[in-house]
Amino acid sequence: MFIEYKGALSIKGNLLFFETVAGVGYGEKVVVKYGGREIYGRVAALGEKVTLIEMLGETHGIGVDDLQVRFSGEPFKIAVDESMLGRAFDAFGEPVDAIGPIIAKKRVDIAGSAYNPARRLHPKEAVNTGISAIDGLNTLLKGQKLPIFALSGVSTDELVAQIVRQIKSGTEKSAVLFAAIGIKHENAEYFLKNIMASGQRHKTALFLNRADEPSVNSLLLARSALTLAEYLAFEKEYDVVVVLYDMANYCDALREVSAKREEIPSRKGYPGYMYSDLASIYERAGIFKEKKGSLTQIPVLTMPDDDITHPIPDLTGYITEGQIVLDRGLHQAGIYPPVNILPSLSRLMNKGISKVHQREANQLYAAYAKAKRAQMLASIVGEEEISEIDKSYLKFAKVFEREFVSQGNYENRSLEHTLETGWRLLRMLPDSELTRLKPEDIEEFIDGSEEQNGASRA
Amino acid sequence: MAYVSYICGPVVEVALEGESVKLYELAYVGDAALVAEVVEVSKNRAVLQIYENSEGMRLKEPVRFSGEMFCAYLGPGLLGTVFDGIQRPLEKIGDKIEKGTAVYSLDTKTSYRFIPSVSVGQMVKEGEFIGEVMEYGLVHRLTLPPGVEGEAVYVASEGEYAILEEILRIDNGFSMTMVQKMPLRAPRPFVTRESPKELLVTGQRIIDFLFPIAKGGTASIPGGFGTGKTILQQTLAKWSDADVIIYVGCGERGNEMTEVLEEFPELNDPRSGKKLIERTVLIANTSDMPVSARGASILLGLAIAEYYRDMGYHVALMADSTSRWAEAMREISGRLNELPAEEGFPAYLASNIAAIYERAAMVGTLGGKIGSVTIVGAVSPPGGDLSEPVTRNTRRYTNAFWALDRGLASARFFPAINYSQSYSAYAEMLKEWWIEIDEKAIELREWMLELLQEDSSLQKIVKLLGSEALPEEQKLTVEVASLIKEVFLQQNAFDPVDAYSSPQRVLKMAAIIKTVHHLWTRCHKEEKIPVDVLKSQPVITEFARSKYEITNEELGRYDELHEKIVKNYENLIQEYGG
Ligand SMILES: Nc1ncnc2c1ncn2[C@@H]1O[C@H](COP(=O)(O)OP(=O)(O)OP(=O)(O)O)[C@@H](O)[C@H]1O
Numbered sequence A: 001m002f003i004e005y006k007g008a009l010s011i012k013g014n015l016l017f018f019e020t021v022a023g024v025g026y027g028e029k030v031v032v033k034y035g036g037r038e039i040y041g042r043v044a045a046l047g048e049k050v051t052l053i054e055m056l057g058e059t060h061g062i063g064v065d066d067l068q069v070r071f072s073g074e075p076f077k078i079a080v081d082e083s084m085l086g087r088a089f090d091a092f093g094e095p096v097d098a099i100g101p102i103i104a105k106k107r108v109d110i111a112g113s114a115y116n117p118a119r120r121l122h123p124k125e126a127v128n129t130g131i132s133a134i135d136g137l138n139t140l141l142k143g144q145k146l147p148i149f150a151l152s153g154v155s156t157d158e159l160v161a162q163i164v165r166q167i168k169s170g171t172e173k174s175a176v177l178f179a180a181i182g183i184k185h186e187n188a189e190y191f192l193k194n195i196m197a198s199g200q201r202h203k204t205a206l207f208l209n210r211a212d213e214p215s216v217n218s219l220l221l222a223r224s225a226l227t228l229a230e231y232l233a234f235e236k237e238y239d240v241v242v243v244l245y246d247m248a249n250y251c252d253a254l255r256e257v258s259a260k261r262e263e264i265p266s267r268k269g270y271p272g273y274m275y276s277d278l279a280s281i282y283e284r285a286g287i288f289k290e291k292k293g294s295l296t297q298i299p300v301l302t303m304p305d306d307d308i309t310h311p312i313p314d315l316t317g318y319i320t321e322g323q324i325v326l327d328r329g330l331h332q333a334g335i336y337p338p339v340n341i342l343p344s345l346s347r348l349m350n351k352g353i354s355k356v357h358q359r360e361a362n363q364l365y366a367a368y369a370k371a372k373r374a375q376m377l378a379s380i381v382g383e384e385e386i387s388e389i390d391k392s393y394l395k396f397a398k399v400f401e402r403e404f405v406s407q408g409n410y411e412n413r414s415l416e417h418t419l420e421t422g423w424r425l426l427r428m429l430p431d432s433e434l435t436r437l438k439p440e441d442i443e444e445f446i447d448g449s450e451e452q453n454g455a456s457r458a
Numbered sequence B: 001m002a003y004v005s006y007i008c009g010p011v012v013e014v015a016l017e018g019e020s021v022k023l024y025e026l027a028y029v030g031d032a033a034l035v036a037e038v039v040e041v042s043k044n045r046a047v048l049q050i051y052e053n054s055e056g057m058r059l060k061e062p063v064r065f066s067g068e069m070f071c072a073y074l075g076p077g078l079l080g081t082v083f084d085g086i087q088r089p090l091e092k093i094g095d096k097i098e099k100g101t102a103v104y105s106l107d108t109k110t111s112y113r114f115i116p117s118v119s120v121g122q123m124v125k126e127g128e129f130i131g132e133v134m135e136y137g138l139v140h141r142l143t144l145p146p147g148v149e150g151e152a153v154y155v156a157s158e159g160e161y162a163i164l165e166e167i168l169r170i171d172n173g174f175s176m177t178m179v180q181k182m183p184l185r186a187p188r189p190f191v192t193r194e195s196p197k198e199l200l201v202t203g204q205r206i207i208d209f210l211f212p213i214a215k216g217g218t219a220s221i222p223g224g225f226g227t228g229k230t231i232l233q234q235t236l237a238k239w240s241d242a243d244v245i246i247y248v249g250c251g252e253r254g255n256e257m258t259e260v261l262e263e264f265p266e267l268n269d270p271r272s273g274k275k276l277i278e279r280t281v282l283i284a285n286t287s288d289m290p291v292s293a294r295g296a297s298i299l300l301g302l303a304i305a306e307y308y309r310d311m312g313y314h315v316a317l318m319a320d321s322t323s324r325w326a327e328a329m330r331e332i333s334g335r336l337n338e339l340p341a342e343e344g345f346p347a348y349l350a351s352n353i354a355a356i357y358e359r360a361a362m363v364g365t366l367g368g369k370i371g372s373v374t375i376v377g378a379v380s381p382p383g384g385d386l387s388e389p390v391t392r393n394t395r396r397y398t399n400a401f402w403a404l405d406r407g408l409a410s411a412r413f414f415p416a417i418n419y420s421q422s423y424s425a426y427a428e429m430l431k432e433w434w435i436e437i438d439e440k441a442i443e444l445r446e447w448m449l450e451l452l453q454e455d456s457s458l459q460k461i462v463k464l465l466g467s468e469a470l471p472e473e474q475k476l477t478v479e480v481a482s483l484i485k486e487v488f489l490q491q492n493a494f495d496p497v498d499a500y501s502s503p504q505r506v507l508k509m510a511a512i513i514k515t516v517h518h519l520w521t522r523c524h525k526e527e528k529i530p531v532d533v534l535k536s537q538p539v540i541t542e543f544a545r546s547k548y549e550i551t552n553e554e555l556g557r558y559d560e561l562h563e564k565i566v567k568n569y570e571n572l573i574q575e576y577g578g
C-alpha cells in the first residue's frame, strides 16, 4: 500500500499547500484524507518545498491538522472493458448502478494524448439519426464532432434522448456513451429511464455526474467517458457515439476551478486556456488509418442567454466541425425538433453524401433562406404587397418547418423518407427558382415525379 | 547536473549547477528528454518552456542543455513532408504523439544527385550557391550558411549523396552537409528589401482584382468560426503562383491537416503540372498538441520559408490560426507570472505579432537572387469581434485585410470577404502589374468599387422596403451590383472550373459586367425598358452559368458571349423602339 503523508501547510478554497514529498510526479492523482473523508486530488504544481494539490471534491470543514495525503504515483486512470456497456458510472469510472464491480484487465490514463493528424483519416461515411433536419441538411459523419447549440427551456432533453435512441452507423458493432455532465436530478432520472431502460441498453453506457457534486468532477467525467469510448472504438472496433451533455456545465466548472486557482480570467471570467482545454476533449473524435472503429461526438451545450457569441458556443464552434442550432421561436411555434436551419451547418457533410443529396440540401437551404427574407419583407410591407414568387416562398417556409424540420419524438425517419419530403416541398416552387439543381434533377425529382403526374391526372 | 526544481504545466524551473545557459537555448528536460527552450535565465536558475506534455515529471529529474539555440533542420526532403511544431516528421510517428519521441526531422537515407557549382580553391562566402540537387521538380540550391566564408578545400564531385554526407569543406575547417541548422528566432539575412510590385496570383477574383496581395506581402484573414478562413487558406495554398507553400496549422483541427494530406497528393499544380504536395511543407501543431509548441510552429514555418526564399523562390506561408499562437503566448506569460496587459495578453503581444509579419518581404538574397516570403495569417476573434487585441494588432502589421463576414457566410456567399470592410494597400503598388495585362484594368476596378459602394447605401433602403420601392435608375444599380456579387465576387472553391480564375479571365468577366451596366443604362434611358425585363434576359443567365463552364484556357468564349450580350440588348432596344 502507499504511504500516507502528513504535512499540510495551508488550505485555500480547494487548493492544498503541502510539504513536498520526494518522488511525486506532476499531475499525479492523490487521495486527501481528513476525518474519515476521502477526497481525490491532483498535483497542480510541484516545488522543492511546497506541492500544490488541487482537491477535486467538497473541501468544506477540512483542516490542516490530521490531514493526510496518499500519493498514487500515477495519473487519473479508469478501468476500460467491453463489459462496461449497459452500465452506469460516476466521474471516476466507478459503477453507480449496484450491479457490482467492473472486472477489467486494462486501466487507462483519462487525459489522453494528442493524435497524429498524419494517422487520421478524413471522415467520409454518414451516420443516420433518423432526424430530417440532421440527416437531410446537416448530415453527421462517422468520426465527426458536431455539437448541438441548445437553449434553456427548449426541448433539448427529448432531442438528445431521441438521437441516442435512434442513431445508427450501419455497422453491427456500435455503442453510445452518454456523458451527463453536471445535470439536475430530474434530468438524470429522465435519461436513466429513457436511455438505459430502452432496447439500446446493452450498447449504451452512462457516465453521470450531478449538479450538486463538486463541479471539478465534471472535468474528469467528460474525459472518463471519452477514455472508454477510445478503447471501444480503437481497440475493440466499435463505432462509438459520445454525447456530452451539457458542455456549458463543463465550461462553468472550468471557470470555477480557474477562479479558485486565481488565474487571470479571459472573456466573461472563463480562463484563457478554455479553447485548448475544450480542444483536448473535442479532438478525441475521429477515424484512423488501419483502425476499424470510429469515435463520433455530439456535444450538447446550452447557450447562456441564447447568445451564440458567448464564449461557450463560440469556442466550441471554433473547434467542432459545424453546429446544430436550436431556436426559441420555432419551439414556441410548436416545431419539434426546433432546429434553426440557417445557422446550422455540418462542415463535413459533403464528403459523406451523394451529389444529388448535396444539391437537394443546397436548394432546400437556399429556398428557406429566401423564404425567410420574404417573411421579413411581408412583415414590413404586408403580405399583400409582396410578389407572387415571394408568396409561394411564404407557403414553402410554413410547410418546410411543419413537415420537414418537425417530426415526432419517436419518429425515426429513413433517409429516403427525408429526401423524398424535401423533393415534395421543392415542387411547391416554380422550376425557375430551383437554380441549385441540375436540369436532370428537375426532370427526375420535380417534373417527372409521380405526384406531379398524379396532380395533372386529377 | 542541472535538475528540475519546480513544475507547473509547460513551465519548469531548473536549478543550475554551474552550467552557463543562454536565452532560447534548446534543452532536454527530465528522464523522457522532453524538448524545451530557455525563456528566463539568472545565475543559478533558469526557466524553461517545455514543448511537450509534462505530466508525470518529477523534481530532481536531470536537465541537459544543448549549447545551441532551438533550430530548424533545413535541407532536401522538406517538401511534401508534414511536421509537428518542433519539426518531428509525423509520418514516422504512431497514432498518438507520445512525449519524448525523438525522430530526425529529415530523411537521412534518401540520396540526391548533387551537382557542385564551386570548385576546390575557390573563395566562397555566405549565401553563395555551392551546388544543387533536385527535390521533386524543384532545383534545391544548397547555399553556404550565413556567417561562413573561406576557401573551398573539398567539394564533393557530382554524384549521389545522402543528406548528411559532407559536400563541402573550407580552409577554416568548416564542413557542411546538405542539412543546415538555423536558429528559429533569427531572421535569415538578405541584401536588399525590394518593394512589392508583383501580384501573388491567387486565382480568387475578389482578392486578385479588388484586394490583392503582392509577392512578399502580408495579409490577415479575420473571421468568426465557420466564416471560411481555413477553406480560403487552403484555396490559396492550392492556387497561388508561389514556388513553395508552407501551410502551418497552428492550434486548429487535426482533420483539416488530414484533409490537406489526403487531397494535395491528388491535385496538380496548374502551372508546373506536379502534384501540389510536392511544393508544400505542412506544419501541424493541432489544438490537442502542447500549447507551448504553437509559437514554435510558426517560427519553424518562417525558417523553412526563408530557406527556400534564399534559393531564389517565391514562398507563401499560410498560418491558421495566429490567434491560437497568441493565446498560447498569453497562457505561458500567465504561468511566468508576467503582468498582463489587455485581455490577459502580455504587453509584448504587438511586438511579437510585428516580428512575425515583418519577416515577409521580397528580397535580394545573399546569393544574388530575388526571392520572397508572403505571409497570410488567419485570425479567430472571440465572438467575431474585430476590435479585440489580436485582430487589432495584426491589422497594424499587415497590409491586406480580408475581413470575413458572418452574414455572408450564413447566406453561403463564399468567399465571405466583406468588401466594404476589407482593403489592400497593395492595390496601389500593383497598378502597373495589372496595366501590363490590360490597360483598362484599373479603370474597370474603380468602376466596380464605385458601383459596389453605391449599392451599399441603396441596400439600406432595400432592407427596409424591398427593392420594389426603388426608382428604376437605382434598381438598375442594385441589379448590376447583384451581378457583380453573384457572378464575380462569389467563387465556388469546390467547382473545378470556377475555383481558379486567371487574371485574364478576371478581366473578361469584369468587362462583361461593365458592358451590361452600360447596355442596361442605355436601354433604360432610350426606351424606358423596365429593369425586371433587362435582368431576366436569358443571356444573363447564360453569363451567370459561364463561370462554371468556360475554363481559363478558352477565354475566346467570353468574347463570343460578350458580343452576344451586346446584340441581345441592341435587339431589345429595337424591339421596344419599333
Ligand atoms: N469558399 C467556400 N465555398 C464553399 N463553402 C465554403 C467556402 N468557405 C467556407 N465554406 C463553408 O464554410 C464552412 C466553414 O469554413 P472554414 O472551415 O474555412 O471556416 P473557418 O473560418 O476556418 O472556421 P474556424 O474558425 O471554426 O476554423 C466549410 O466547412 C464550408 O461548408
Ligand SMILES: [Mg+2]
Binding pocket: B229, B230, B231, B252, B320
Ligand atoms: Mg478554420
